[in-house]
Amino acid sequence: xxxxxxxxxxxxxxxxxxxxxxxxxxxxxxxxxxxxxxxxxxxxxxxxxxxxxxxxxxxxxxxxxxxxxxxxxxxxxxxxxxxxxxxxxxxxxxxxxxxxxxxxxxxxxxxxxxxxxxxxxxxxxxxxxxxxxxxxxxxxxxxxxxxxxxxxxxxxxxxxxxxxxxxxxxxxxxxxxxxxxxxxxxxxxxxxxxxxxxxxxxxxxxxxxxxxxxxxxxxxxxxxxxxxxx
Numbered sequence: 001x002x003x004x005x006x007x008x009x010x011x012x013x014x015x016x017x018x019x020x021x022x023x024x025x026x027x028x029x030x031x032x033x034x035x036x037x038x039x040x041x042x043x044x045x046x047x048x049x050x051x052x053x054x055x056x057x058x059x060x061x062x063x064x065x066x067x068x069x070x071x072x073x074x075x076x077x078x079x080x081x082x083x084x085x086x087x088x089x090x091x092x093x094x095x096x097x098x099x100x101x102x103x104x105x106x107x108x109x110x111x112x113x114x115x116x117x118x119x120x121x122x123x124x125x126x127x128x129x130x131x132x133x134x135x136x137x138x139x140x141x142x143x144x145x146x147x148x149x150x151x152x153x154x155x156x157x158x159x160x161x162x163x164x165x166x167x168x169x170x171x172x173x174x175x176x177x178x179x180x181x182x183x184x185x186x187x188x189x190x191x192x193x194x195x196x197x198x199x200x201x202x203x204x205x206x207x208x209x210x211x212x213x214x215x216x217x218x219x220x221x222x223x224x225x226x227x228x229x230x
Contacts, residue, residue: 013067017180024163024180045080057095089135166195202230
């Protein structure tokens with residue numbers, strides 16, 4: 001169980017990424033130590049479980065779906081076998097400040113003042129449906145994706161707040177580009193030609209084709225998951 005990764009993913013989404021010590025730079029440094037594992041692809045990875053604070057520990061943080069999108073994208077595209085804790089897909093929130101019972105409450109009571117049936121689209125709030133739809137899109141895409149399940153990980157040191165990594169297996173490639181800052185950053189595609197077979201690819205995040213130029217502006221906290229098999 002990759003508890004160090006869990007601890008990182010719950011913290012770096014609340015930090016401004018720089019090129020050395022904060023935010024996604026911490027994740028780059030951690031993954032660079034994967035040599036200590038016989039096979040890092042066999043690690044169980046997760047954002048939370050029944051003994052920890054939920055990934056969204058408070059209602060205020062649950063209202064910021066961007067932090068969840070970034071963390072879930074990382075969880076579902078990095079090495080390892082991802083495990084999701086029930087309720088994260090609708091933004092349930094709780095922490096250990098009261099007792100562990102709050103962490104294990106019945107689904108779908110994550111929004112404590114809202115007792116609607118979150119098993120249905122009609123029963124979920126607008127924000128809960130945004131959580132659910134994003135989670136569903138990534139998980140459905142990930143099913144049967146051998147590059148993500150088995151692929152080698154190539155990643156690059158942070159530059160201008162942008163983290164780039166790629167998974168490749170038997171010619172199938174997925175490349176992820178994440179801006180971990182609160183400002184628009186410039187992405188130099190030519191510097192990552194090794195993991196960009198083409199400047200055009202299908203972006204899983206929005207379901208549209210993305211065409212990069214030699215220098216492309218990446219919006220604050222924007223995520224690109226470029227699948228070259230689409």
